[in-house]
Amino acid sequence: MIGEAEMQVTGTKPTFADPGAIQAHLALVLDSPAFRSSHRSSDFLRYVVDTALAGDAHLLKERTIGERIFGRPADYDTGQDSIVRVKANEVRRRLAQYYDLHPNSPVRIELPTGSYVPAFHTAAPAVELEVVTEPKLIAPHTRPATWPLYALGLAVVIAVTAGLYVRKAAPPTRFEAFWAPFFASPQELRLCIPTPETYRIYGSSRTALIDAFKALPPGAPRPKLQEDKIQDAQIIPESGFFLGLGDAHAMSLLSTFASLKGKPPQIRHGNETSFTELRAGPNILLGGFTNRWTIDLMKDARFVFATQGPEYGILDNTTGQFICKKQRAWEPRPNQDCAVVARTVDSKTGHPLLVAAGLDHFGTYAVGEFLTRPDRLEPALRKAAAGWESKNLQIVFRIEIMRDNIGPPQVLHTQVW
Numbered sequence: 001m002i003g004e005a006e007m008q009v010t011g012t013k014p015t016f017a018d019p020g021a022i023q024a025h026l027a028l029v030l031d032s033p034a035f036r037s038s039h040r041s042s043d044f045l046r047y048v049v050d051t052a053l054a055g056d057a058h059l060l061k062e063r064t065i066g067e068r069i070f071g072r073p074a075d076y077d078t079g080q081d082s083i084v085r086v087k088a089n090e091v092r093r094r095l096a097q098y099y100d101l102h103p104n105s106p107v108r109i110e111l112p113t114g115s116y117v118p119a120f121h122t123a124a125p126a127v128e129l130e131v132v133t134e135p136k137l138i139a140p141h142t143r144p145a146t147w148p149l150y151a152l153g154l155a156v157v158i159a160v161t162a163g164l165y166v167r168k169a170a171p172p173t174r175f176e177a178f179w180a181p182f183f184a185s186p187q188e189l190r191l192c193i194p195t196p197e198t199y200r201i202y203g204s205s206r207t208a209l210i211d212a213f214k215a216l217p218p219g220a221p222r223p224k225l226q227e228d229k230i231q232d233a234q235i236i237p238e239s240g241f242f243l244g245l246g247d248a249h250a251m252s253l254l255s256t257f258a259s260l261k262g263k264p265p266q267i268r269h270g271n272e273t274s275f276t277e278l279r280a281g282p283n284i285l286l287g288g289f290t291n292r293w294t295i296d297l298m299k300d301a302r303f304v305f306a307t308q309g310p311e312y313g314i315l316d317n318t319t320g321q322f323i324c325k326k327q328r329a330w331e332p333r334p335n336q337d338c339a340v341v342a343r344t345v346d347s348k349t350g351h352p353l354l355v356a357a358g359l360d361h362f363g364t365y366a367v368g369e370f371l372t373r374p375d376r377l378e379p380a381l382r383k384a385a386a387g388w389e390s391k392n393l394q395i396v397f398r399i400e401i402m403r404d405n406i407g408p409p410q411v412l413h414t415q416v417w
Helices: 017-032 039-053 062-070 083-101 147-163 174-184 207-213 246-259 294-298 363-372 376-380
Strands: 002-008 107-110 119-124 190-193 199-202 234-237 266-269 283-286 303-308 312-317 323-326 336-344 353-358 393-402 410-415
Touching: 017 039, 017 119, 017 246, 017 376, 039 062, 039 083, 039 246, 062 083, 062 336, 083 312, 083 353, 174 376, 190 246, 190 393, 199 246, 234 393, 246 283, 246 363, 246 410, 283 294, 294 303, 294 336, 312 336, 323 336, 323 393, 323 410, 353 363, 363 376, 363 393, 363 410, 376 410
Parallel strands: 190 266, 190 283, 283 353
Antiparallel strands: 002 119, 107 119, 199 234, 303 312, 312 323, 336 353, 336 393, 393 410
16 A cells, blocks of 8 residues: 655755655656756756755745846846746656656655745555464463463564564665765764955956956967056955855755755865864865865875866876866867766775865866766766775766756776775
């Protein structure tokens, strides 16, 4: 007998018993033909589900979705721009296509008409218990049953009945085994985010200053800098105030994922984090060249972030060759990017350490999805050497850049030690 349980997220805290099951099901839906062909529909569905499960259903308003998913300004006219309503209808249609092909799905995601707050339905299978015949105690004809014999029989019945409820635990998936050291630790989890160098340029001559120093194609003449035209220009460093879009995307996914697992992370800037703090518990380091702790704590690994002359990239320490590299000087818009995932079970901090870093913006964007989606991480773990679950692990992957989005990861190397 199958009963149906439902959770409609309307408050500030989800009440569903297993949000991990919803996340796993969401990964299946997004990897289906109904959603693989539309990045915007996938982003829309992932955002509303993640936001609802995080307890922020109050943010699922048309204007907020338009701003965060479709890049609309905060004050855009929703009456004139119907992008959110149109895309919501498309998501509903694609969900219907998926469930038409999977009518017995144990979990269902619904986007009710007139709302952007998803509802989750889960099938609750009835527990089938083995029928056990209660042993009968036959008293001898010559005398009544004694109390010790009765107690022994009762103990047998209780033991057999209790055995009915013992369930053999299913072995953890590769995805669960990868994350186990971080969620099993009793200490607080820390998410150490990048601190990119950022500057604000003020003054009426800021455009002239930018034109004089911006990167140019090889052979292009550089305009001469006239001092009298940049007299009022001011360059103000503002490190620690901004994140790139890729960094922010990865931070959001990792923070939400950890929170749903019952371990909301403490978020800290890399430049403001001391080694003493890192020694207090498990850590996730986000970012490569923009996070000083990534550079320091990965320098003895096989795959590292390195700079050699005009080139920078991901270097294989065993060969001295770049796996992925870029020029520090001007280059056209790239069509691919790379990233490194490094999981150290017992790091220099004395606790599990995870490095999640892209070579550039798009690689960091991809690494958040790679680590929080079983359908992304599991295939890479299948290629890892036996016994990786209790060892240190590095994965290097490449992604294709598809206009305003990215393709699936292509694993280049794995290292277990």
